[in-house]
Amino acid sequence: xxxxxxxxxxxxxxxxxxxxxxxxxxxxxxxxxxxxxxxxxxxxxxxxxxxxxxxxxxxxxxxxxxxxxxxxxxxxxxxxxxxxxxxxxxxxxxxxxxxxxxxxxxxxxxxxxxxxxxxxxxxxxxxxxxxxxxxxxxxxxxxxxxxxxxxxxxxxxxxxxxxxxxxxxxxxxxxxxxxxxxxxxxxxxxxxxxxxxxxxxxxxxxxxxxxxxxxxxxxxxxxxxxxxxxxxxxxxxxxxxxxxxxxxxxxxxxxxxxxxxxxxxxxxxxxxxxxxxxxxxxxxxxxxxxxxxxxxxxxxxxxxxxxxxxxx
Amino acid sequence: xxxxxxxxxxxxxxxxxxxxxxxxxxxxxxxxxxxxxxxxxxxxxxxxxxxxxxxxxxxxxxxxxxxxxxxxxxxxxxxxxxxxxxxxxxxxxxxxxxxxxxxxxxxxxxxxxxxxxxxxxxxxxxxxxxxxxxxxxxxxxxxxxxxxxxxxxxxxxxxxxxxxxxxxxxxxxxxxxxxxxxxxxxxxxxxxxxxxxxxxxxxxxxxxxxxxxxxxxxxxxxxxxxxxxxxxxxxxxxxxxxxxxxxxxxxxxxxxxxxxxxxxxxxxxxxxxxxxxxxxxxxxxxxxxxxxxxxxxxxxxxxxxxxxxxxxxxx
Numbered sequence: 001x002x003x004x005x006x007x008x009x010x011x012x013x014x015x016x017x018x019x020x021x022x023x024x025x026x027x028x029x030x031x032x033x034x035x036x037x038x039x040x041x042x043x044x045x046x047x048x049x050x051x052x053x054x055x056x057x058x059x060x061x062x063x064x065x066x067x068x069x070x071x072x073x074x075x076x077x078x079x080x081x082x083x084x085x086x087x088x089x090x091x092x093x094x095x096x097x098x099x100x101x102x103x104x105x106x107x108x109x110x111x112x113x114x115x116x117x118x119x120x121x122x123x124x125x126x127x128x129x130x131x132x133x134x135x136x137x138x139x140x141x142x143x144x145x146x147x148x149x150x151x152x153x154x155x156x157x158x159x160x161x162x163x164x165x166x167x168x169x170x171x172x173x174x175x176x177x178x179x180x181x182x183x184x185x186x187x188x189x190x191x192x193x194x195x196x197x198x199x200x201x202x203x204x205x206x207x208x209x210x211x212x213x214x215x216x217x218x219x220x221x222x223x224x225x226x227x228x229x230x231x232x233x234x235x236x237x238x239x240x241x242x243x244x245x246x247x248x249x250x251x252x253x254x255x256x257x258x259x260x261x262x263x264x265x266x267x268x269x270x271x272x273x274x275x276x277x278x279x280x281x282x283x284x285x286x287x288x289x290x291x292x293x294x295x296x297x298x299x300x301x302x303x304x305x306x307x308x309x310x311x312x
Numbered sequence: 313x314x315x316x317x318x319x320x321x322x323x324x325x326x327x328x329x330x331x332x333x334x335x336x337x338x339x340x341x342x343x344x345x346x347x348x349x350x351x352x353x354x355x356x357x358x359x360x361x362x363x364x365x366x367x368x369x370x371x372x373x374x375x376x377x378x379x380x381x382x383x384x385x386x387x388x389x390x391x392x393x394x395x396x397x398x399x400x401x402x403x404x405x406x407x408x409x410x411x412x413x414x415x416x417x418x419x420x421x422x423x424x425x426x427x428x429x430x431x432x433x434x435x436x437x438x439x440x441x442x443x444x445x446x447x448x449x450x451x452x453x454x455x456x457x458x459x460x461x462x463x464x465x466x467x468x469x470x471x472x473x474x475x476x477x478x479x480x481x482x483x484x485x486x487x488x489x490x491x492x493x494x495x496x497x498x499x500x501x502x503x504x505x506x507x508x509x510x511x512x513x514x515x516x517x518x519x520x521x522x523x524x525x526x527x528x529x530x531x532x533x534x535x536x537x538x539x540x541x542x543x544x545x546x547x548x549x550x551x552x553x554x555x556x557x558x559x560x561x562x563x564x565x566x567x568x569x570x571x572x573x574x575x576x577x578x579x580x581x582x583x584x585x586x587x588x589x590x591x592x593x594x595x596x597x598x599x600x601x602x603x604x605x606x607x608x609x610x611x612x613x614x615x616x617x618x619x620x621x622x623x624x625x626x627x
Contacts, residue, residue, distance in 0.1 A: 005387040013417040021405075103401025107459070110365055110395035111418040112387045310367045311358055 003114070010113035014121025015128070022091065022129040031087045032133050036140065038083065042076040043141050045069035047148045058273065061153035062160060062250045064145045076141065077246050080168060081239050082204070087133070088175035089196040091126045094189035095180055096305065101187070106310045119305055123180060123298060130172040138165045156276055163249050163280070170290045171242040175200075177297035184301045184308065203239040210234035227259050238293060241286040248283035257282060316343050318470050318501045319364060323373030326359050334359050335525040336373060341470075341501055346492070348512045349505040350613065351522025357505040358398060360522075361472055364503075365395055378469060391419070394463030398474040400455055404448035408439055408458055411447055415462055433464035437491055453484030460491050463500075471495050473504040477511050489515055509609040521613065523620060529612075537607035538582065540616050542567065546605045547579040549589055553597015563588050575600065 022028050046067040050060065057063060068075040074082075096119070099105040109115060142161065146152060153161070178199070182192040202209075214230035234240045244257045252273035256264075274282070319341040326334040334356040341347040349357045362368035364375055366386030374381070380388040402411045409430050416426040434443045437457040442450070450458065456476060463471045476492065477485045485508075492515060495502055506512045512519065513533055521529040521536065529536050534544045549560075557577050561569045565588075567580040579585060586604055593599045 003387075004385045009387065010418050010420075013414070017414050017417075021403075102403065103397065103399055104403060106362075106367065106397040107395065107400055107402075107462075108415070108418070109367055110390055110393070110397070111415050112391040112420070113418055114386070310362060 005112075005114075007114045007116040008120060009117060010111070011117045011121050011124075014113070014117055015125045018122050018125030019128060022125060027090060028129065031090050035083055035087065035133065035137055038079050039076060039137050039141060040144065042068065042074055042079050043144050044148075045071075046076060047145070050149070058154075059157055059160075059252055060149070060151070061145055061157040062252075064141060064149075065161070065164065065246075066250050077164075077243075077250065081171070081242050081246075084130075084134075084168065084172045085175040085200045085203070085239075086197070088126075088130060088172045089179040089193065089200065091129060092122075092176050092179035093183055093192040093196060095122045095126065096183045096301075097187050097189055097192065098183070101189075109310055115306060116302070119180075119302055123176065126176050126180070127169070127173055130176065131169050134165060134168055134172065138168075159276060160249050160252070160279070164246060167242065167245050167249065167287060167290065170287070170294060171238060173294040174238045174290055174297065177294045177301065181297050181301035181304075184305045203237040206237040207234055207240065224259070231258055235286075235289070238290060241289050245283040245286045245290070248279050248286075252276075252279055254279065254282065257286070317341060318343050318378055319347075319503060320376040321360070321364070321373070322375070324360065324363060324370060324375055325372035326356070326363060326368065327371040332371075333525050334363070337520075337525075337527045338373075339520050339527060339530060341503055343501055344496060344499050345517045346496055346502040346504065346515055348516035348519035349503065349522060350507065350509065350512060350519050350609070351505075352507060352617075355522035356525040357522055358474055361395075361474055361503070361505060365389065365393060365472065392468060393470045393472060394466045394468030396456070396459040396463060396471070396473045396476055398478070400459040402447040402450075402455060402458060405446060407444045407446050408434060408450070408461075409443040411458065412462055412465055416465060419466055421465075429465045429467075433461040434458075436464055436494075437461045438487070451484070453480050453488065456480065456484070456488055457491065460488070460495075463495070468500060470501045470503065473502065475506055476504055477506065477508055485511060509613055513609040519609070521616065523617070528616065528620070533609055533612070534606050536609070536612050540612045540619070541607050542580075544606065545579075545581045545584050546607060547581060547585055547589055548576075548601070548603045548605070549579060549593070550576045550600040550602075551593040551597050552600065553593060556593060556597060559592045559596075560589060563592065 043064055046064050046069070049067050049069045050063050065076045068078075099108065108118065138161070142153070175196070179192060179196045182195050183189070186192050186195070210233040211226075211230040214226055214233055218226055218229045220226070248254045248257060253271055255274065317340040321340070322338050323336045324334060324338070325332060325336045337356075337360065349360065351357055359368060363370050364377055364382055366382035366389050370383055377389045378392050380392075382389045403414070406414070412430045412434070413426065416430060421429065431440070431443070434440050437460050439454060439457055439461060442454070447455065447458070473492070477488055480488060489511065492502060492504070504512070504516070516533070518530070518532050519536065520527045529539055531539070538544045552575055557569050557571055560566060560577065560579055563585055565582045565585055567582065570578045570580070572578050579589060584604055586602055590599060590602060
């Protein structure tokens with residue numbers, strides 16, 4: 001049945017309202033500080049390590065993101081892949097059920113807007129807030145790098161770092177959409193937080209779990225099959241996808257994200273950097289995977305929300 | 313369809329998983345009328361309201377709100393109709409005026425118009441002084457009034473109020489009812505649902521009595537009284553004189569006369585028979601007191617549900 005009027009009427013108003021909620025909330029401030037402090041620590045560690053050990057590297061600047069001091073085992077990238085889900089979940093775990101529980105939902109929906117505008121607005125405002133924090137953090141790292149390393153990044157380094165930023169935002173989008181989906185399904189914000197963080201914890205141990213599951217459920221005992229099965233399984237986790245993209249983008253010598261045959265390496269100059277385009281092609285399936293899962297999770301939530309009864 | 317009806321419902325039906333909770337109800341609300349939906353909780357009042365607003369799909373039948381189909385043109389309906397949900401909620405961290413500002417933006421009001429309307433509607437419901445206080449300091453009554461301020465700000469042609477007075481103390485209820493009466497004076501039609509019967513009776517022009525998804529009775533309180541109790545008016549009469557009761561029984565329209573005490577009779581009548589009764593008394597005695605009551609909605613409601621459940625026991 002055709003409905004009159006645009007489904008996105010009132011979207012801008014919802015986005016502005018949600019943004020101002022996010023940016024003034026205590027929750028957001030705590031999470032931001034957490035990221036900034038941890039980020040600075042990781043980068044500072046990386047710089048110390050680079051100063052001590054690296055003599056020459058064409059992509060020195062990118063090492064900021066991927067190096068850590070031996071005493072602190074977390075690189076900036078690893079920290080982001082752990083912290084970004086927590087922040088995203090923190091932004092969205094009470095987004096829809098919060099409206100239900102405050103009994104504001106039916107009042108807002110009785111204004112001349114469709115539900116679409118409310119849901120899109122909430123998602124986009126969340127993503128925008130996350131983007132602002134991540135961009136700020138990214139600039140902070142680059143600034144620190146300039147200041148402490150004392151050498152400017154090359155054009156390609158900046159491009160790669162920028163792609164890394166975009167991919168991180170997409171990764172945040174996956175978790176935001178997931179938490180939002182749960183906030184549509186479950187009426188209690190505590191349940192949403194627990195379920196989302198449970199899944200987050202699962203992604204932490206998933207790299208260890210996937211090979212075990214592959215061995216248990218793969219009928220063939222052929223080693224190649226097992227490795228491939230484990231890899232496909234582990235790629236179900238957005239953290240794995242994110243890690244692989246980051247590896248390809250920030251480490252230009254990466255040639256493949258899967259197992260390689262010796263024959264494939266014939267004639268390759270090992271340790272030689274790949275051009276940017278090639279690195280992107282290597283990581284393209286993973287990038288698409290991240291964006292696609294965001295869209296998929298959002299659409300699932302959208303469908304459920306449209307069919308849900310408004311009454312409390 | 314009559315041109316003067318703002319809401320028309322024809323065979324409106326709602327099913328959840330095959331179970332009908334609203335079973336083909338039909339009613340209409342005239343312009344400027346206060347129409348009450350009454351009935352126990354779970355009788356289908358809120359579901360009916362949500363269908364009229366386009367917030368819930370209509371399983372069968374059709375509705376017209378100011379000539380618009382709430383399923384196909386929900387935005388047009390929601391532009392013209394103000395809705396106060398049961399136990400309305402606001403964003404507690406925002407002030408009263410900020411809460412209204414958000415909905416005013418959603419309504420698409422321009423800035424100057426918006427600020428002016430927010431201020432005037434808050435003043436109208438008596439919240440002008442606390443406009444800049446966060447809503448979490450507000451009492452139930454103040455929240456309900458803020459909800460009405462939103463409807464005023466919208467300049468809605470129809471106000472749909474779901475249980476507006478439930479959980480309010482008597483004074484807050486009185487204030488709220490006064491605001492609802494003012495809505496009527498502004499030519500706003502009001503559709504309200506309630507299970508607080510005496511309050512509803514005092515402001516409703518017509519009521520529909522819901523029972524398990526059906527409209528069991530529909531009409532003015534007097535009409536319902538005639539349908540359920542068989543009478544429309546109780547006239548209480550105290551007078552000195554001989555044989556008054558017999559003379560009263562002979563009056564046209566009088567159903568029965570009950571002698572309640574010395575010099576005190578109760579007349580059950582189809583219409584207001586006070587003038588005739590006064591004339592009868594004046595012919596042979598002295599009138600001490602004469603008063604008329606329509607049967608209370610409470611009485612009708614209780615009797616109706618007694619009849620319904622009594623019938624079920626018999627079956």
